[in-house]
Amino acid sequence: MIELHCVQVTYPGGVALQDLSLTVAAGQMLVLVGESGSGKTTTLKLVNRRVDPTSGTVLVDGRNVATVDAIALRRSVGTVFQRFGLFPHMTVAENVGLLPRLMGCSAADIHARVNTLLEMVGLAPQVFGDRFPAELSGGQQQRVGVARALAPRPRILLMDEPFGALDPVTREGLATQVRQLHVDLGLTTVLVTHDMTEALLMGDQVAVMHAGVLLQLGTPAQLLHAPSSDRVRALLETPRLQVERLGRLVSGAA
């Protein structure tokens, strides 16, 4: 469970987050959506202490993160990056096995864990284990990124625009798989995106943000049927129009 209470974050340049309170229940997926500068990535970074709140508190599983060792916290929370963040001088297996290795697992345990994880994300360990990231496609690299994030058996997964650098077909396949992993592993997941359609399709809860302020927090259905403001309504216009147009195309073709 992740809880933010009255969190304010100020950077030297200005206010990044204003009086933010929200809760992600265990096993839920929260999608943070908004344009650049809305504060969604800052919110994500609060969870594993890559950003400290100027005021307010952040609780992970009931514990105030300010009182927890940052390194231990980050290892207990998996992170997936938009640009994959794979280390180019390490093989796929070494990237995935890096944290288990640093946490003192035996070589045999690491080997077994890496194989399990690669299979979990749909990459054959024998084929991909010894390859270097540069030899993989974008989709394959992000699968490795997901496997690496899951390596220390985290209960929380943070994903910062994980599909942003992928083509639409790859994005769709990986999104489905991530959603499935989230359910199968019982993860509590926070996912950042600027794509409202993706937010509605992926999230149990969707938080719409703008200029450091949370505009609305609710299920996709609540957002669609009862947008709290004109701005939220305007953001929902795009997926709604897409659905209508596609619907007409599909029925016209039938």
Added chain:
Amino acid sequence: MSASLSEQLEHLPEYMGAHMLLCGVALLLGLCISLPMALLVVRRPRAAAVVLGSAGVIQTIPSLALLALMVPLLKSFGFLPALVALVLYSMLPILRNTVTGISQVDPNLTEAANALGLTPGQMLRLVEIPLALPIIVAGVRTSAVWVVGIATLSTPVGQTSLGNYIFGGLQTRNWTAVMVGCVLAAALALLIDLLLALAERGARLRRPMHTVLGLGALVVVLVTGSLWPHLATSRPPDTRQVVAPQTSAGAASQSAPVTSVRVGAKTFTEQYILAALMERHLRAAGLVVTRADSLGSTVAFDALCRSEIDVYVDYSGTLWANAMKRQDKAPPWKVLAELAGWLADRHGVRLLGALGFENAYALAMRRDRATQLGIATVQDLTHHAPLLAVGSDYEFFQRPEWRTLQQTYGLAFRETVSFDSTFMYPAVVENKVDIITAFSSDGRIAAYDLVVLDDPRHAFPPYDAVVLLSPRVATDAAVVGALQEMLGRIDVAHMRQANLMVDRDDDKWTPDQAAGWLDEQTRRP
């Protein structure tokens, strides 16, 4: 050519061994200092700017000057000042490349490492250093090439190196020696560069064998090379060759008999010949002799005062003007007497005696030019000087005698040009300059048919060649006895002939051969 080449290669183990030892230690120390220092400042931009700035300033000091400065700064001579200067020189490329290489690692990757929960140390070790490795190694390679090249300049501060070929060759017009020195230094630099490149390639492409091979070969080459002088001269274990502890001036008079003697020589032909001659006499007396050739003029004197060399030949006028800072005139016997007293009182150095000839500075010009201008003495130059260019060696225009000469005769030349003394004679012969400050014992005055101008007002002091002994050997019976045989025996005609044998372009002799000839001519029957 091939005969003179094989002559040169006889010195190879000694010169190459000393060179490799110096470079190996300098590189290792440079690496051990620069790498941690770079890692310490890499996350502190202001500290990095200070460190890189300082290393940059050191780099702008001309390398020969940096080496020369280390002698008075460290009050030492030979290996230590050369080593310190080379270590300082080696630092900039390693520092700069390490800092640059690490700060240029993709910020997405350091951000990812941070988010995954790597500690700053793990990030450095597992992510930043491996990714910056090619750039860091490129810095080490640059530094290695610089060090091997600059180490040739450590000869004048008393450290044997491949520079002995170059400096010695330049002074004795032995171009084979100069070429040998250049080619060997270049080959050594290339070899080290190649092996480092191999090791880095192995690390990058994950071929541990290549890395082990590259680094292993590098270590084997440097260690074997450094031991070469000891392997090559497989002399029986010599218990006498214990280096006497260095003692302060004057404090060694009561110590046990001296068994090994270090003979010094400055950077010109006559000095090499006289050093070889003294070596012969000392060896004949059963002493172990080592040599320190091509020393800067004041380097040799300072080294003698500290007993880092034990004996060399200097010239009374040089010591009178430069060491005693005297500008007054005195007859030769008085100069020698006052000098002997001053050296003993001030430095514990013994002026053993004069060899019998003088090697004075003397103004010389082409015979036809002197006749044309009607010049026979320095006095005659006064009117012509504003139209004339004068050439000299590196040190003369810095010496007090030059000021005295100008003042005594009211000379104001159009131009002064400094040369290596090797090139001074051709310069006046080819009319590049009108007058040179020749050396009166130099065989080339006669060989080039130059006129030596009289010095009627005795602006130049006397320059009797004298043997000086360090405090350590000043009272040693064997050393004194061996060298006393030479005193008063060498006249200027013989010295000129010996110098010419080495300096001439045809039928060149080595300084050792010339010393042998001089020995035969001057030994008591």
